[in-house]
Amino acid sequence: MSIARFNSKYFSKRQMPYHLMMLPGMILLFLFNILPMFGIIMAFQDFVPAKGFFGSPFVGLAHFRYMFSLPDSFAIFRNTIVIAFGKILLGMIVPVIFALLLNEVRVKKFKEFVQTIVYLPNFLSWVVLGSVFTMIFSGSGIFNNFLGMLGLKPVLLLASNKWFQPLIILTDVWKGYGYGTIIYLAAMTSIDPSLYESASMDGANRWKQVLHITLPGILPMIILVGTLNLGNILNAGFDQIYNMYNPIVYQTGDIIDTYVYRMGLQGAQFSFGAAVGLLKSVISLLLIVISYKLADKFADYKLF
Template sequence: MHGTRKKPWKKELRHNWPLYVLCLPALIFVLIFAYGPMAGLVMAFQNYKPWQGITGSEWIGLDNFARIFQYEESTQAIMNTLIIAVIKIVVGIIVPIIMAILLSEIRNVGLKKSIQTLVYLPHFLSWVTVAGIMIDILGLDGGINHFLFSVFGTKPVFFLGDPAYFRPTVIISDLWKNFGFGMIVYLATITGIDPSYYEAAEIDGATRRQQIRHVTLPSMLPMIIVISTLSLGSVLDAGFDQIFNLYNPLVYSTGDIIDTYVYRSSLLNGQYGFGTAVGLFKSGISFILIVISYRIAYKLANYKIF
């Protein structure tokens, strides 16, 4: 019995070995850069000192994890992450749905493709580029403040330096950059709807608004459920690239998130063990949320990867 089990595997390898060789570089890359660094997670349980190394640093157990909830900065970073991420997820689902429905109603193909390209284009810009643009137009002497002063006579607003304005600025800029991608996904779903459903609704006297309500939205529901549930896995990911390129010490109270806090704590302040503990805490919670979200997506929409 043992020999018969090995034959199919050997036969598969003999016939498809070129494909496995092609996968080998990617596998080595993942092992080196994804799994190799995980050995450093032991620092989360140590009072790590670079000159002592992992083997020589003092073992302190769960003390670093306990400190997460003792520091006001760390708890504030967790709250900021949840607030920013949840709002991003909600807005990032609703706006693409609305835009996809509106765009699907345009009958001029040229205009439709032009709008689709324009709203999708920012998705390809890096946050370094977007941040540079935003700093220029949102600065005290930027275009937005010049417009507000010339039209309404208001005083300059420091959008990126005022804690009250920083979160809305982050959320709106993230929406502008990324909603085009979500819109494409929903637009593809609308394109795949059977036209006979609309024909039947039109014969029954349904208006365009009623067709959207009773045909388009129900047909989009499975995809909406899948994207919404899978978004739970990123509820602790508020966007390091964006925040890091936009924030400053003036807005730490409302803009500092877990990832930027880990960066400052470990790399800038030398608290490597504590920074690793915060990052591991976030990764553990995110892993649990991802598992839950996939289970929900499978139950509600029969969505599965494997």
């Protein structure tokens, strides 16, 4: 294609306003999303900030080899996957059940009220909720007082390697299930009402209607959410864990992102941190591409 034809196809006068609209955003995208991708080169260097990306010596795959030689690495990947998988699984089941129940509420005002309140924690930060949960589950918090009332011994959940992972999963589901509920309730509104009418004429009770009409009606949405979540299997939630963990529970609570932060930024092992982060990014990208392909195949979903 000649330059003139290329210009008239992509940069005709008619299209210039669109390019101009894209420009400011693309500049920011380039600076803060694309440029760091080139910065990945530091994972293969012994990066020294003073020498920069061009002056630092190359060391090949040394940081990756070092990572696999560390005994911690296995635990960190395991913690990440266990926590993320727990969140994905429970984070799917709870909103589906809750939306099915809430859909049976006939009083519209009450339904909207419940929907609004359970979605509220979603908008509170993990800094805030981390502090709140630290108080609640501390030795003098309401949780242990409640256990005391039942005559049970106090348990410091946030300082227990047995309870830390379940607690992280549960509090995350608590924060997030309101969003899923909204999505599923919206999907339910598009179910043809005549299906319910004919079912009740055939004598199907409420439970049967839920099981045979509502649930199948939102099944495509459930499949969609499930497949798209596959890409999150290495995202155990930095913000939450960073605000809730402590050295006692590193054994079960340390995940890739918190490890990268502590080693890479706080410990100034920039290249090593970048290498661990790169491994995570690459695996995540692969999983996301697979999950979008699956979503396209099974739920007929296209992102754009």
